[in-house]
Amino acid sequence: MEMVERRFRRFGRLGPRDFEFLSDVVSRSEPLAARHTVFGEGRHCRQMYLLVDGWVAEYRLLFDGGRQILQLRLPGEVFGLDCLGYGVSLHAVQTLTACQVGAIPVDDYQRVKRDHPLIFEALFRMALFERAISHEWAVSLGRRPAWSRVAHLLLELTERCALTGLVDERVPLPLTQQDLADCTGLTIGYVNRVLRDMRSRDLIELTTGSLVIKDKDSLARFAGFKARYLNPLLDPPGEVDANGGK
């Protein structure tokens, strides 16, 4: 619940009733093993998911065996919203670590909207946040050279871990090099070479499962990384005054 609460607090001033609802979802959440497929692409879907703990990847598989990771989800985030707009999953989801995952049936959609408008609004604002990240990835995929793509991803992930707190310099990074390749649109071999180069320049320290960025400034400079898109406003417009001064 810890991370769920931190996350939602970042996207709205929920009330006790709202946290009760979330807490309820969390209490009914279930554990999933690492590297487990939560759902495939093109499946009829009837529920959204709340990632209570662990990391998952949203991805698409291509005809030729290629894979593009569309987004990484961190603890407290929500995924599987396609059921709302399509009733079918447009992408697949797989756990990267062991996870704890809660479900929110779409049948509860009307109820959430009505009884928990602040949760609904938080979802909207989370969607905007996520969109900003996707845009940044698109810029990487479309216009940045391999080195910058990888640097950008590493910087973004450390920054996102910091966003909900609870991390020091060393951040968990449960991604294989193949995963990194599938995020950045590169091949595993080339990712490896890029990482080797970063290590040789003493910019990062990357072991299986954890990352330390030793020279954030240099890395950010080389990659053209600006963290602005990772710092959403705490309040939606018009509510700052209403709630801020109470």
Next chain:
Amino acid sequence: MEMVERRFRRFGRLGPRDFEFLSDVVSRSEPLAARHTVFGEGRHCRQMYLLVDGWVAEYRLLFDGGRQILQLRLPGEVFGLDCLGYGVSLHAVQTLTACQVGAIPVDDYQRVKRDHPLIFEALFRMALFERAISHEWAVSLGRRPAWSRVAHLLLELTERCALTGLVDERVPLPLTQQDLADCTGLTIGYVNRVLRDMRSRDLIELTTGSLVIKDKDSLARFAGFKARYLNPLLDPPGEVDANGGK
């Protein structure tokens, strides 16, 4: 108003009061010339925009002069939502054609949420729709070869034009080859070669400003194009029964 109404009808069963609100925004909309910058990146922003008519591009400029188009907006769509989550524009926007653009001040945000919940919900569902498109672009940028990227974009745009109706076989395509390149992460020269190839195979007919796909099936097959992501559900979950049978 025509296109705005068609668009919003696709994303919610708005009431007369809702259309009144939109109509009001439309009536106060202003014309913009083609190739005009609506707003730049990193600007303080206090309003969302309703694209009453015309096409605009959302894009990012890079240090080295490169440009990545993040999204194309068609008539009836909304853009500039960053002001809600960031208060700052994370990307720039430029008109591709002459446009008619309405503004919705963020100060009206609370009012829209309260008095026009269906509009608010429509925005949410539009965001999901837009997300699906962005994901598809990410797959193109990351994993599809140049030829498929271009084919995919052309197919998507014809499909999107059809979504709100009012087009026959020939669709307007106010994009220069440079624009196509900036959408697909390619260079103008290579886009030109790809188009030449498509024309030589008699798959498309592309003149400045308009496109005809002469062999949709072949093109779609070669590019691995599936239009599923462009066909959102007409109703959000739980409302089908409530409204469908009236």
Next chain:
DNA sequence: CGCATTCTTGATAGTTATCAACTTCTGTGG
């Protein structure tokens, strides 16, 4: 301790980028 991932690395191939003309449009003003 042994298998199965994951990680590394080298050699080579292939898309796609670069760059620099040149040509074709399109719209404007005379």
Next chain:
DNA sequence: CCACAGAAGTTGATAACTATCAAGAATGCG
């Protein structure tokens, strides 16, 4: 109605980044 200027479209030759493929080393897990 024609001439002109600037934008947009074409094309060729060459370079470069990144992919491929294969195989060996390292690491983690049961």
